[in-house]
Amino acid sequence: MQSPLRSAAANGPGGGATLIAALALTALLLLGQALFIVPAGKVAVITTLGKVTGAPRMPGLNVKAPFIQSVYPFDVRTQVRPEEFATLTKDLQVIEATATVKYAVRPSEAGRVYSTIASNDREIYPRIIQPSLLKALKSVFSQYELVTIASEWSDISSLVERTVAEELDKFDYVEVRGLDLTGLQIAEEYRAAIEQKQIAEQQLLRAQTEVKIAEQEALRYDTLNRSLDDQVLFKLFLDKWDGQTEVVPALPGTAGGMPPVIVGRRG
Structure with missing residues (x-):
């Protein structure tokens, strides 16, 4: 049987305040255990009694079961x-x-x-x-x-x-x-061999480039020579003639036809 003194103390103002404080402290403790924040650039792995449960938690405020769940953050930045x-x-x-x-x-x-x-x-x-x-x-x-x-x-x-x-x-x-x-x-002795190989490759590349240029020039001149018949040369001459130089025109296709020859100028 509870004594009158203890009953009064429990139901008094001091006893009620102590109970409220204890409940508030317990609530704060549970809330602190339930809420956690995942920083930007990280994710959190949640374990329940040591076993991984659920997908990783993303950055921001998250909730977990107090006391039985734990949080393990992992950095996912580069x-x-x-x-x-x-x-x-x-x-x-x-x-x-x-x-x-x-x-x-x-x-x-x-x-x-x-x-x-x-x-x-x-x-x-x-x-x-x-x-x-x-x-x-x-x-x-x-x-x-x-x-x-x-x-x-x-x-x-x-x-x-x-x-x-x-x-x-x-x-x-x-x-x-x-x-x-x-x-x-x-090793230092291999550096010289590497440099010599690089120089040889550059010289080979330069020689190959010069050959290609020469081939292109030869092809261009060959094409030009095949296109310059007597009629083309005669036309080019007439285009350049100043109208004053005395010439002996030999028309292409005539017997003994030759390119025009400059013989002098008018007095």
Whole structure:
């Protein structure tokens, strides 16, 4: 049986205020646990008792079940990571360079990334991007000799980018948005060979261009010569005649016909 003193204390003004404060504090705690904000450029993976549930939440104000659901944000903006590497060429020469890859996590795949590979942003590059990047670099450079790599650096960079994108598309976790190869380092003795090859290629290109120009000139003169018969030459002469120079015209097609000959001027 409750004592009169305790009953009075519970029903008094102080007891009611304490209850209201406790209820308000509980409500605020539940509200704080239920509401969360996803910043711009990120998505949030929601887990219920440790299991990924639902689609990733988009930026803005979101709601979750208090205490039983947890939030794991993933950055879906473009990330830029430089990777210094060394690999062998087809002729077994070592080259060193830097591959700077630009990538972004696909927002719709953030839940699958969390479930199977990485629980946070820091683990995405070493577990997803880096292995595929190094595999692509080794695969591409092993197909070319050092001289070809140095002289066709831009084309090979594009090929590496396509190879990396194809490798990562197998898993569909991330999107490759660009790749740059810079800082190629090779042995000094091979630089001279590369320069000599480039000079030889330029000289060959120049010689081929001169041959084409000569062929075009020869074709033009041949066409001109075949079109200049006696009648055309006679017509060209008459067009240029000033009307004062004495000439002996020999009409085309006449016996012993010759082009007009200048013999002098009128006094």
